[in-house]
Amino acid sequence: NVSPHIPYIKKCLSLAEQSPPRPTNFRVGALLLSRQDNDPIFADDRILSTGYTMELAGNTHAEQCCFSNYAAVHKVADDQISTILPAEAGRKLIMYVTMEPCGKRLSGNAPCAQRIARTTEGGREGVHKVYFGVKEPKTFVGESEGCRMMTEAGIEWEHVSGLEREILSVAFAGHENGEEEVRAALGEKGTNVDDI
Numbered sequence: 001n002v003s004p005h006i007p008y009i010k011k012c013l014s015l016a017e018q019s020p021p022r023p024t025n026f027r028v029g030a031l032l033l034s035r036q037d038n039d040p041i042f043a044d045d046r047i048l049s050t051g052y053t054m055e056l057a058g059n060t061h062a063e064q065c066c067f068s069n070y071a072a073v074h075k076v077a078d079d080q081i082s083t084i085l086p087a088e089a090g091r092k093l094i095m096y097v098t099m100e101p102c103g104k105r106l107s108g109n110a111p112c113a114q115r116i117a118r119t120t121e122g123g124r125e126g127v128h129k130v131y132f133g134v135k136e137p138k139t140f141v142g143e144s145e146g147c148r149m150m151t152e153a154g155i156e157w158e159h160v161s162g163l164e165r166e167i168l169s170v171a172f173a174g175h176e177n178g179e180e181e182v183r184a185a186l187g188e189k190g191t192n193v194d195d196i
């Protein structure tokens with residue numbers, strides 16, 4: 001029996017495949033949805049936004065684009081997104097991302113774990129839980145901090161296993177020796193659910 005999260009991770013993977021390959025980041029896909037509580041088969045999910053790495057101008061991340069796209073549709077600035085995200089009784093905001101949201105970026109831009117945490121500003125519900133298909137490989141920042149930052153912000157997260165190889169192959173496509181980095185990342189502690 002396949003986890004009900006797999007189709008959503010696959011949807012994020014197809015988003016990630018639209019990202020222009022670069023050696024300086026990973027190709028990632030993200031989506032934001034509203035889910036009814038106690039709905040085991042996700043029968044009433046509402047997709048709110050999607051994003052992929054460098055979808056929007058500049059050095060943008062998938063989660064960042066997902067939020068920016070939603071903010072643009074609602075005509076607010078990125079840093080006002082918490083004011084326009086739906087907060088409905090009996091429903092939760094859920095994010096799916098192919099890769100663990102970043103906790104640090106070499107460019108110094110705001111990391112996605114922080115952007116996700118900021119959706120709860122002003123005591124708003126914000127993003128309740130983040131599902132991701134693979135831990136961030138050590139390539140750029142070493143041990144990833146995203147999960148710890150989400151936990152500190154009171155945001156739940158969960159690694160959905162099963163698509164690590166596919167996700168990493170897409171993520172590393174722009175890298176010099178992508179295949180070798182995929183193999184290394186698969187061997188890294190933390191790509192298996194029991195390591196995270």
Ligand SMILES: Nc1nc(=O)c(N)c(NC[C@H](O)[C@H](O)[C@H](O)COP(=O)(O)O)[nH]1
Binds near residue numbers: 028059062106136141
């Ligand atoms: N979750 C996630 N979504 C993305 O869309 C993306 N590109 C990364 N990548 C994480 C990686 O750590 C950073 O890409 C490097 O640290 C370089 O930092 P910049 O991207 O230049 O800010 N991670």
Ligand SMILES: [Zn+2]
Binds near residue numbers: 062101102111112113
């Ligand atoms: Zn990021």
